[in-house]
Amino acid sequence: MRIALVIHSKTGNTLSVAEKAKESLLKRGHEVTIFPLSPLNPDASKVSEVKLSSMPEVKGFDALILGAPVWGFQLSPVMQYFINNTVMPPSMAVYVFVTQYFPFAFLGGNNAIRGYEKLLSVKKQKAKKAYVIGWSNQKKREKSIGFFLTDLPSFLP
Helix, strand or coil: CEEEEEECCCCCHHHHHHHHHHHHHHHCCCEEEEEECCECCCCCCCHHHCCECCCCCCCCCCEEEEEEEEECCEECHHHHHHHHCCCCCCCCEEEEEEEECCCCCCCCHHHHHHHHHHHHHHCCCCEEEEEEEECCCHHHHHHHHHHHHHHHHHHCC
């Protein structure tokens, strides 16, 4: 299966999760490509302020995994921009995750996941599975990442 991992990561935390996911999926025989989103203005706080250095093309992939940080209790504007401005074939399986500093999903993660759901619904898509990874507690973080890495492949077609 061909899998695109589209990631927005300002500090490297979200990217580190994506790299672990790639490694795990490669071991299971999938073909995986990571597409980091590189905003020209990394501090853009509104979707209207975002401009990307390049727009990843996800057509031709069987599955799409979107990963982004929580910014101000919401999905990062960079990921919002990507979803708004990309074409996702209806047959594509979509999975999402967010990373956040806070240890509990109700402190921004759940709202960011709802942001993904709202944006994807406009594209006639629905996330097959969503994950929130808290970053403040190392033990809980590693447990959440471990769950993500073992759970995700079971949902891939």
